Amino acid sequence: MKEQTISICSYDVLPDGTVKPSALQRYFQQIALDDVSASGATYPAMREHSMVFVLTKLRMEVLRPIRSGDTVTLSTYPYKIEGVNFFRAFEVWRGEELVCCADSRWVLINYARRTILRPSELPFPLTATMPTVPLPVLPRRISPVRAPESTTARKVLLTEVDENRHLNNCVYSDYLLDHLPADVLRNPLRSLCILFDHEAYLGDTVELRYERVEEGYIVDALDRTTEKSCFQALLGLDFSGKL
Numbered sequence: 682m683k684e685q686t687i688s689i690c691s692y693d694v695l696p697d698g699t700v701k702p703s704a705l706q707r708y709f710q711q712i713a714l715d716d717v718s719a720s721g722a723t724y725p726a727m728r729e730h731s732m733v734f735v736l737t738k739l740r741m742e743v744l745r746p747i748r749s750g751d752t753v754t755l756s757t758y759p760y761k762i763e764g765v766n767f768f769r770a771f772e773v774w775r776g777e778e779l780v781c782c783a784d785s786r787w788v789l790i791n792y793a794r795r796t797i798l799r800p801s802e803l804p805f806p807l808t809a810t811m812p813t814v815p816l817p818v819l820p821r822r823i824s825p826v827r828a829p830e831s832t833t834a835r836k837v838l839l840t841e842v843d844e845n846r847h848l849n850n851c852v853y854s855d856y857l858l859d860h861l862p863a864d865v866l867r868n869p870l871r872s873l874c875i876l877f878d879h880e881a882y883l884g885d886t887v888e889l890r891y892e893r894v895e896e897g898y899i900v901d902a903l904d905r906t907t908e909k910s911c912f913q914a915l916l917g918l919d920f921s922g923k924l
């Protein structure tokens with residue numbers, strides 16, 4: 682398990698002062714990297730073996746509003762391997778209060794061929810830790826959009842691509858919020874689930890379609906450059922009017 686205490690930065694929040702989900706994902710991404718690096722799986726070492734971890738599923742629950750300047754403690758730990766999937770949990774605590782938790786699945790791929798590798802091919806040890814809190818349930822699938830309320834498209838830009846040469850997974854939630862038909866400040870985000878299908882690359886055009894459902898919005902994203910599905914997402918919004 683890896684732990685780190687941080688203060689939420691002013692540039693990582695929305696206009697209402699609550700943290701962006703993409704910022705939480707970036708914090709998660711970095712602490713997960715620090716955790717595997719401690720086992721020897723640094724980026725340079727992984728590159729020597731032409732390997733990289735790729736996120737395939739994420740579900741995040743925001744249990745209490747997290748605001749600019751809050752001091753929180755992040756923790757992450759891998760807790761099991763099943764098939765080709767590596768399961769990793771994240772927790773965010775503000776003092777004694779659990780304010781956010783997330784579950785995620787990752788696969789190991791060959792960096793050059795972009796093909797999935799068996800977990801046994803990872804030459805670095807990962808120590809599993811049992812979850813300490815109830816984790817969000819990762820669905821097998823998200824219902825497809827059938828009657829889109831809105832559709833938009835945007836091009837993948839240089840500053841959105843990471844050293845794995847694809848659109849960074851943290852950017853997807855910015856895409857989702859930037860084009861959300863509802864006012865996310867009036868109906869703040871309480872949960873985010875993203876199921877990733879295919880990588881998007883620099884210059885690709887990603888089309889997003891939104892459909893209103895009881896808990897918020899379901900979203901399909903299609904890479905119009907390759908005509909492959911990028912991801913499906915479920916945005917859970919708080920319609921209570923309370924922050």
